Amino acid sequence: MENNKDERQDAVNSSETGSDENAEMTSEPSAEPPSSTSDAGATGEPNEALPPTADGPDNAGYGENPEPSPAEQFADSARTQAGEAADALRRGEFMHSAAIDIEADGDDRLIALLCYVTQVLIPLVMPVLVLLSASSKKRPFQRFHAVQSLALSLTFILFGLLMGVGSLVFTLVPIIGWLVVSVVFCLSPLLALMGFMALAYYGYQAYQGKRFSIPGLTSFLQDQNWI
Numbered sequence: 001m002e003n004n005k006d007e008r009q010d011a012v013n014s015s016e017t018g019s020d021e022n023a024e025m026t027s028e029p030s031a032e033p034p035s036s037t038s039d040a041g042a043t044g045e046p047n048e049a050l051p052p053t054a055d056g057p058d059n060a061g062y063g064e065n066p067e068p069s070p071a072e073q074f075a076d077s078a079r080t081q082a083g084e085a086a087d088a089l090r091r092g093e094f095m096h097s098a099a100i101d102i103e104a105d106g107d108d109r110l111i112a113l114l115c116y117v118t119q120v121l122i123p124l125v126m127p128v129l130v131l132l133s134a135s136s137k138k139r140p141f142q143r144f145h146a147v148q149s150l151a152l153s154l155t156f157i158l159f160g161l162l163m164g165v166g167s168l169v170f171t172l173v174p175i176i177g178w179l180v181v182s183v184v185f186c187l188s189p190l191l192a193l194m195g196f197m198a199l200a201y202y203g204y205q206a207y208q209g210k211r212f213s214i215p216g217l218t219s220f221l222q223d224q225n226w227i
Contacts (some may be wrong), residue, residue: 074224077220078220081216081217081219081220082216084215085214085215086216087215089215093215094198094214095205095212095213095214096212096214096215097211097213098205098210098211098212099210099211099212100209100211101141101210102209103140103141104141104209108139108141108142109141109207109208109209110207111139111142111145112141112142112145112146112203112206113203113204113206113207114126115127115130115145115146115149115150115203115206116145116149116152116199116202116203116206117203119149119153119199120199120200123157124153124154126146126149127147127149127150130143130146131143131146131147131150141209141211144227145206147221147226147227148202148214148217148227149199149202149203151217151220151226152198152199152214152217153199156195160191163184163188167180167181167184167185202214
């Protein structure tokens, strides 16, 4: 009898213990986070934000270098070639890449000479006449030196005008302005003589049948496709 009571008591205790364990298991929260279906795509993988493309509105106008205008290209080329000419003159170089043109005959050489030396007395006239003549297209040697001598003469004229305008501006400054004007006035004959000597020197080289490059000037003319 006592054994039966003990067995029933053990069964009751075991049933109570099992119910307590089941209650604790059901009361603990689930360790797995709820799956989110809003962030998943059609394949079940989470969607990722794509980086903005280069064509988007935020990047419009960035990373593009505007092409310089013809005037800006002209000014940049002029500044570059002026610096090269100044460096060459400091080194005492007045001519580059001199080579005899075997196709130039006596008439070509004479016309090339006149394109330079006549500008000492009558600037610009002889080169313009050569360029306007119908035969200049068939005479590349004449045309080359006509363009080069014309550009050289225009450079001298432009330089003289800048010096004149600068002198007038400096006259407005008391004392210092008059000193600057006096220096420019004294240097003007020397600069003019140097210009005449340059025209005579280049004319002589052209009469020898040479094609040559004047530092800075010829490179500028080639950049503009004028020769």
